[in-house]
Amino acid sequence: MNNWGMKQIKSLGRVVTGKTPPTNNSEYFGGDDLFVSPKDLDWNSHYITETETRITSKALAKFKNQVIPRNTVMFTSLSFAFGKMGIASKPCLTNQQINSVIVNRENSSKFVYYLLRAYEPIIFSYNSGIDTPIVPKSVFEKIEVKIPFRTLQEKIAATLSAYDELIENNQRRIALLEKMAEEIYREWFVRLRFPGHEKVTKVKGVPDGWLPSCLRNVAKFTMGQSPSSEFYNEVGNGLPFHQGVGTYGERFPQTITYCSEDGRRAHKGDILFSVRAPVGRLNIADREMIIGRGLTAIRHKKDHNHWLYYLLKTAFVHEDIIGNGSIFNSVGKDELARFSIFEPEPSLVVRFDAIASKIDEQITVLIHATECLKSSRDALLPRLISGKLSVENLDIQFPPGMEECAHEV
Numbered sequence: 001m002n003n004w005g006m007k008q009i010k011s012l013g014r015v016v017t018g019k020t021p022p023t024n025n026s027e028y029f030g031g032d033d034l035f036v037s038p039k040d041l042d043w044n045s046h047y048i049t050e051t052e053t054r055i056t057s058k059a060l061a062k063f064k065n066q067v068i069p070r071n072t073v074m075f076t077s078l079s080f081a082f083g084k085m086g087i088a089s090k091p092c093l094t095n096q097q098i099n100s101v102i103v104n105r106e107n108s109s110k111f112v113y114y115l116l117r118a119y120e121p122i123i124f125s126y127n128s129g130i131d132t133p134i135v136p137k138s139v140f141e142k143i144e145v146k147i148p149f150r151t152l153q154e155k156i157a158a159t160l161s162a163y164d165e166l167i168e169n170n171q172r173r174i175a176l177l178e179k180m181a182e183e184i185y186r187e188w189f190v191r192l193r194f195p196g197h198e199k200v201t202k203v204k205g206v207p208d209g210w211l212p213s214c215l216r217n218v219a220k221f222t223m224g225q226s227p228s229s230e231f232y233n234e235v236g237n238g239l240p241f242h243q244g245v246g247t248y249g250e251r252f253p254q255t256i257t258y259c260s261e262d263g264r265r266a267h268k269g270d271i272l273f274s275v276r277a278p279v280g281r282l283n284i285a286d287r288e289m290i291i292g293r294g295l296t297a298i299r300h301k302k303d304h305n306h307w308l309y310y311l312l313k314t315a316f317v318h319e320d321i322i323g324n325g326s327i328f329n330s331v332g333k334d335e336l337a338r339f340s341i342f343e344p345e346p347s348l349v350v351r352f353d354a355i356a357s358k359i360d361e362q363i364t365v366l367i368h369a370t371e372c373l374k375s376s377r378d379a380l381l382p383r384l385i386s387g388k389l390s391v392e393n394l395d396i397q398f399p400p401g402m403e404e405c406a407h408e409v
Contacts, residue, residue, distance in 0.1 A: 004148045004387055010141035012112050013103040017137045018094030019066045021059045031056030034092035036074060038081035044374060045086035046164045048074070055093060067091055071109040073101045075116050075123075077135040082127075083120040087113055099140045108150060110157035118385040119145055148387070155391045156384045163377035170370045174363050178251075181359045185310040185352065194348055209345035216337035219298050219308060223275070223333050224264055224291035231261035239265070240287065244274055244294030251367060252286040263290040266297035271309050273298050276330035279323040280316030284309065286364075296336065306356035307349050311341065 009015065018036075021028040035055045036048055060067050068074070069091050076084040079097040087109065094100060101116070103109040116123070123143055127133045147153065188194035192207060201208040226243060234257060241259035253272065266272060266285040274281040276294050291297055300308040315321075322339060323331035383389035 003152060003392075004146050006144045006146055008142050008144055009101065009116075012107050012145075012147070013101045015137055015141040016066055016068055016072075016100045016102060018096050018098045018100065019063055020095045021055060021063060021093070028055055028059035028062070030054060031059070033057060033060055034088075034090065035059075036086065036088070036092055036094040036098065038076045038079050038084050038095075038097055041074070041076060041081070041084035041086045043084060044167075045084065046168055047089045048086040048092075049089045051092075059093060060091065063093060066093055068094065068100045068102055071103065073103060073109060073113045073116060074098050075100070075140075077123065077140055078129075078132070080132060082124060082133040082135075083117075085113065085117055099135075099137055106150060107147070108153040108157050110161055111147070111153035114157060114160050114381060115145055115147065115385055118381050119143075146387075152392055155394065159384060159391055160377055160381060163373050163380075167370050167373050167377075170366045170373070174251075174366050174370075177359050177363050177366075181306075181310060181356050182313065184355060185307075185314060188348065188352060189311070189342075189344060190314065194344075195351070206342065207345070211343045213341055213343040214337065215298075215339045215341060218302075218341070218343060219300055219337075221333055221337060222264055222266065222270075222291070222297040224293050224295040224297070226292035227259055227261045227263045227290065231259050232257050233260060234258065238290075240289040241292065242266075242272065242283075242289055242295060243292035244276070244281075251284055251363065253283045253289075255289075259290045264297075265289065266291050266295075267299070269305055270297040270299050271305060271312060272296075273312065273336070275323075275332075275336065276325075277328035278319035279329050279331045280312075280319045280321060282309070282313055282316065296333065304349050304353045306360055307353045309360075310352075310356060315339070315341070 021035075023029070031054055033055045034048065034051045035053045036051050037053065040048060040051045068088050070088055072088040074086045074088065074094055076082055076097055077099045081097070088100075101112055103112050123135055123140065124133065126135045126139050126143060128135070128139070148156075192202075192205075194207075197207070206212075224243075227241075231238070232241060236258055238258045238260035240253075240255040241257045241263075242253050242255075243257075266289050268285055268287050270285045272283040272285055272291065273296050274294060275296050285297065298308065298312070299305060320329045322335060323329045380389070384391065
């Protein structure tokens with residue numbers, strides 16, 4: 001610990017607060033460059049390679065003082081999403097809710113990323129917001145942190161990066177598997193190129209044996225209803241409770257709150273469908289749980305839930321395509337049950353469900369492995385960043401991502 005010293009965040013590199021290009025100027029949007037906002041981050045983000053909003057090279061040129069280079073560390077410090085982080089994978093812009101540290105040559109960008117993640121509670125203690133958490137740049141950059149010399153920074157970062165690179169590899173495999181199942185669904189049930197389609201007669205473009213129908217004819221619904229808040233807890237007393245579906249693209253909801261009172265339940269394997277703000281976001285229940293009024297649990301009447309999941313995922317690729325509401329969009333059971341579909345020939349559903357179930361099993365295994373890696377990393381993080389667990393005398397081999405960073409310095 002003799003080699004550790006207290007420094008202000010601004011001594012680790014130049015701090016930049018993001019800026020949103022004027023949204024009324026179409027020349028700035030729709031390009032190939034990244035525009036990062038808190039919705040593109042989460043509390044487990046690593047390198048950010050995709051963003052919901054894309055910008056053009058004109059936007060980068062116009063706001064060149066706010067452009068952050070590759071390996072810049074991004075920290076959300078002006079939002080209810082406080083503490084969401086990421087590392088820039090390429091030059092990009094961020095919005096004004098994010099303070100970024102363009103790490104200097106005396107420090108490791110990967111270490112600074114893990115350092116700020118560990119210091120998030122301390123950074124939050126400087127919050128000056130009344131309604132929304134706010135730690136402005138002028139305060140953020142003066143917060144003191146304890147850091148070692150660069151060689152030790154790199155060893156600590158390499159230890160933690162090994163976990164994150166395994167996590168990212170699993171996430172890529174999950175995305176590929178899910179994409180494979182989606183493409184098979186679209187090929188069979190949207191493009192109508194299912195096995196043996198050449199021999200099937202079509203009437204007005206619809207294969208013989210397929211029937212116009214609606215969701216109520218193939219699925220059962222359990223509409224959520226929120227118990228009184230006095231029964232909520234975070235210590236695991238009762239069943240997991242979910243009020244609404246979380247981050248878009250997550251297969252299983254993250255358990256944060258439990259409920260000690262009985263309520264309307266989703267069973268393992270049920271499809272969780274958000275029925276309010278937004279409508280159409282999907283998760284799958286990975287265990288029995290109580291669901292609040294923001295959700296409905298959907299199950300296929302003949303247990304072909306894999307087929308039903310990809311049907312809904314394809315149909316609701318855009319949120320809020322059904323529903324109404326004066327304050328926020330919502331949908332009731334009757335409207336959802338009336339949603340129009342085609343019921344394919346039954347044996348084709350069975351055949352697809354058998355294929356998709358095998359793919360989904362692989363996805364589940366990878367998700368559970370990823371959660372174990374995250375838990376191990378999170379247990380190591382505070383001990384390594386505080387210096388309580390020393391790696392100074394260990395011969396640590398840098399993972400590929402760390403080697404790339406070292407070559408750039």
